[in-house]
Amino acid sequence: MRVFVTGATGAVGRYLVPGLVEAGHQVTATTRKADKLRGLREVGAEAVVVDGLDRDGVLAAVRAAEPEVIVHQMTALSEMGRLRHVDQEFAATSALRTKGTDNLLAAAKDVGARRVVAQGHNFIYARTGGPVKSEDDPLDPRPVRSAAQAMAAIRYVDRTVQDGAPEGLVLRYGTFYGPHASDQFIQGVRKRQMPVIGGGTGVWSFIETRDAASAALAAVERGAPGVYNVVDDEPAPVSQWLPYLAEVAGAKPPMRMPVWLGRLLAGEFIVTQMTEARGAANAKARAELGWTPRFPSWRDGFRDWVHSESR
Template sequence: MRVLVAGATGVVGHPLVGALRARGHQVSALVREESRARAPEADAVVVADALDHEALSAAVSDVRPEVVVHQMSALRLLRDDPPGAFALTARLRTEGTANLVAAARAAGARRLVAQSIAFAAAPTGDPVLDEDAPLYVDAPDPGWASTVRAVAELESQVLSASPELSGLVLRYGTLYGPGTAYARTGGTAQRVLGGKFPLPEGGAGITSFLHVEDAVGAAVAAVESEAIGAFHITDDEPAPAADWLPHFADALGAPPPRTIPAAMAPRLLGWFMAHQLTTAAGASNARAGTELGWKPLRPSWRHGLGEE
């Protein structure tokens, strides 16, 4: 098939291009001008900004994809400009998705696969949730509420694009592996190594992890599948912070995280991370197994988290 990967220089997008080509697909990589030098080896490289409707439409039309894969974000900017990274990612999830849907339809694509996140659900009291759980669009933190609303809009646009353009959303878990914040050189790992990532008392928040290789594998499965809808793409072991954070520190060779009162966590860690460590729910991947036919090759974060 002719496949276009938008966001082809990202942590998932870059290896996805190679994985799809290895499966025999003709793959075009869509990149921004300033990222052209980091483009993966592809059958074609097309250049456009997803926020430029006309340029994006022309670029997509040039390669006439049958399937378009949306892996776009601006999270590469997190270390230097966290507010800017989240704001631009929100625009890519809203304006960028609208432009990509329109371009895909105009080019005659029949399928759209888009990345989302598996940790945007509202905490309902259940420790692990499926895809039907409501998203946390009314989170008390304005920044996180804005992020989740952008995620909800992306998913709505993809899943209701048109009868001719079938949509599938991959809700990735918290990514670990090369190029992520949880890699040994990543931002989260560096905070743990520096003793700057404490564990709120109880550590009851649940995280569902996902290795980058499994994110790529799920995207390949989605391209080749006829399934539609939203799917949690996570490993098989949702884990409370009280389990994974000490393990992560030990794997890194860092000191054990110090314990702090849960009430101090938002001030020391920020609202979102405090939420993840204290109240967040995990995500069940059962639907991806039954309807998408995907299972993680790394079923547990215990084998790899902090080791790469």
């Protein structure tokens, strides 16, 4: 098939593009930076510079490629800093998730591309009820105020892609880790800048970046329209995974911090994720996409990540 991939040099795209080419698809891959075109061409893709917020540019690039499938992986996550002021840090990504999504859906309609696969996130589930959520569970009705716009943008992708494409699939990724993803995460753990806040009762679901790419490849080729949790098999509370990551990274155990001090130093969003977050179940993606993660547990994945980071 002819596949148009945006965000092709990001954490997921860098593995998705060669995977699509290897699977026999004709791939047009986009980047915002001209110096990254060569790398995309070397793996067998047609490479173009496109700004996802430039509607005319997006329409022109999609018309030239005439894709059957469009994959929306556009973010600006590599440009983020600290998450005390989430909406400020996510502003560029939120624009890509709203205006950028509209531009891609308009282009898909223009060329008759039936399938659109988009990047979502599982942070949007309600922080009540059981610790692990399925795709049918309710979303958070009251996001943390400092992250309200960012969460609204994620929900916009969820709703708009399903409504705006004949075959709209949204992949609700867990927290990314792995090569070329969240390297600052490991540095923070090693410097003991990531404490366990409160009881560390927030439950996180993770996904290694190559596993995220393999799920996106599966969604290009099969699966009914709808949303899919793309996470590993082992949701875990912060009190479990953070000390484990410190251990495999060769760091001292993380410090402990009361909630009130966490709010003062890190902000409400971080405290909420550390104490109230809910994980996600991947049964639907396994069954309907025929997808199996290479790292079913973050335990094995973290070890591989740390070792690759040190090489």
